[in-house]
Amino acid sequence: MKNKKTTLKIIFYAILFAFFVLSLTLNALNEPYIGIKSAIVVFIIAWLIHSNFENRFLLKSLSVKYDNSQQLLKSICKYCPDLISYKDYKRRYIVMNEALLNLIGAKEDDVMGKTDTEVLPAHIADIIVKHSEYVIKTAKSVDFKISFNAKDGERKHFNTFMAPMIEDNNVVGIMSISRDITKEEELKKVLLQKQYYMNSILDNLPFVAFLKDLDGKIVGANKRLEELSGIKCSELVGMSTNDVFKNEKIFTKVKDEDIIRYNQSLVEECKFNLANAGEYWYRIEKSPIKNKDGQIKGITVFVRNIEQEKIIETHKETFVATLTHDLKTPTIAQIRSLELLLGGTFGKLSEEQSEMISQTLDSCRYMLTMISDVLSTYKYENGDARLVNEDFDFYNLAKECCLELTNLASTKGQKINLKCADKTPLVYGDRTQLKRVVMNLISNSISHGYEGSDINVVIEQTNEGIVFTSNNQSPDIPDEILDKVFEKYVSGAAKFNKVGTGLGLYLSQRIVSAHLGSMIASSKNNHTSFGFIIPHHKKAREIFSLR
Secondary structure (H helix, E strand, O other): OHHHHHHHHHHHHHHHHHHHHHHHHHHOOOOHHHHHHHHHHHHHHHHHHHHHHHHHHHHHHHHHHHHHHHHHHHHHHHHOOOEEEEEEOOOOEEEEOHHHHHHHOOOHHHHOOOOHHHHOOHHHHHHHHHHHHHHHHHOOOEEEEEEEEOOOOOEEEEEEEEEEEEEOOEEEEEEEEEEEOHHHHHHHHHHHHHHHHHHHHHHHOOOEEEEEEOOOEEEEEOHHHHHHHOOOHHHHOOOEHHHHOOOOOHHHHOOHHHHHHHOOOEEEEEEEEEOOOEEEEEEEEEEEEEOOOOOEEEEEEEEEEOHHHHHHHHHHHHHHHHHHHHHHHHHHHHHHHHHHHHOOOOOOOOHHHHHHHHHHHHHHHHHHHHHHHHHHHHHHHOOOOOOOEEEEEHHHHHHHHHHHOHHHHHOOOOEEEEEEOOOOOEEEEEHHHHHHHHHHHHHHHHHHOOOOOEEEEEEEEOOOOEEEEEEEEOOOOOHHHHOOOOOOOOOOHHHHOOOOOOOHHHHHHHHHHHOOOEEEEEEEOOEEEEEEEEOOHHHHHHHHOOO
């Protein structure tokens, strides 16, 4: 369109110029001066006609553009959810959009030409007048928040932006835009309330607690950390643990990246000296903080002073060790004496005498096993048991246990069947302790299984880990007992007229838990299964490497 107008203009001036030249030529012989003058007059008249035509065309185009702009502006103001207004330099309303009119419950004719004090409630008008005067005096924009009750009674919150309209370096009006932030303010209030609750909980915890972001910076801490570090809580925010505890590396021994990588809590116990607390034993536990989508967003750190626990544990350990030693020594002596009697060292025994001594020997051996279980259970409960981890073939371990228990099973006419997948299951753990668990579970299956039935020992590899189960045919265990069978001193032996200590399965549970696994049990339709799940070799190695 623009090129077309330019072309027409060029053609017009070319024709005008040709007419000018022609006028000069025709009048050259008669009166050159008059001919030139006439041609100039004609040229000027033609140019004025053209300019007038062009100006009228331009004014029409501008008028159309202005009308379109006005229409667009009205549409924006009409449908915009924000509150829009325009006032002159005397703060009289010239424009107010429908959203604002609806909010204050007024019509356009009622507000045009009026000031804030005439249109708005007094407390709101005072705020707006104050900021309007600032804009007019300084010719600077300003933003502020206002809150008031709308005509429907709802409490509304707005963020208002007010800007000067400048012409020839003078403020000729004020443009205001207010955005509804009611939902944001309500959410903020809820979040602040939750923050208050969280801070209250943290401050009332009897141990040090703080939160870190993924960059290792403290984002929240309780007063216990302030007392321990000697740094105010307000100053702790934004600091790293190394900045807080410059002389102690224990907080970085269990690295944050390992918590994030393995997505699980890690615990460390150590003795160290803090300037404001002295040298004590502490337990440091780090856990990942996740959002609703399971993404890790930070890390919680709990630091407990366990000095008193350690002292009590030492006393308990001394007591238990002394007690078990005092019990084991005479028990072992009794076993040795009974074995000598049965072996005929002191003369031949009658059949009745041999039977009686054999029963007594079994009781003494059972007593020795029970004493060992008590000591082992105590060690696992107090974290004193230390696993001697190694790589080993779990199938060979299970096979070894089955062979050792074959004679026990044969006394009841039972047969032990071992089933395992083709792939050899490699395990990383304490072979001796896991053998103890396997022996215990198979022994239970033999002891409680029907005479003449099979004991099926199964090893499987699943996505969760390596699964071991010992299955037998026996009376169903009631659910109320099955749910508690791995607890201390809970036993189903009485149900089957057996003697039980209630520690065997509990100790097995402690050993499996130390290997990062869990126990499983089921009993239905005269089929009972006990077993456990432990992590795959690679995962177990990775986790134990952090401890």
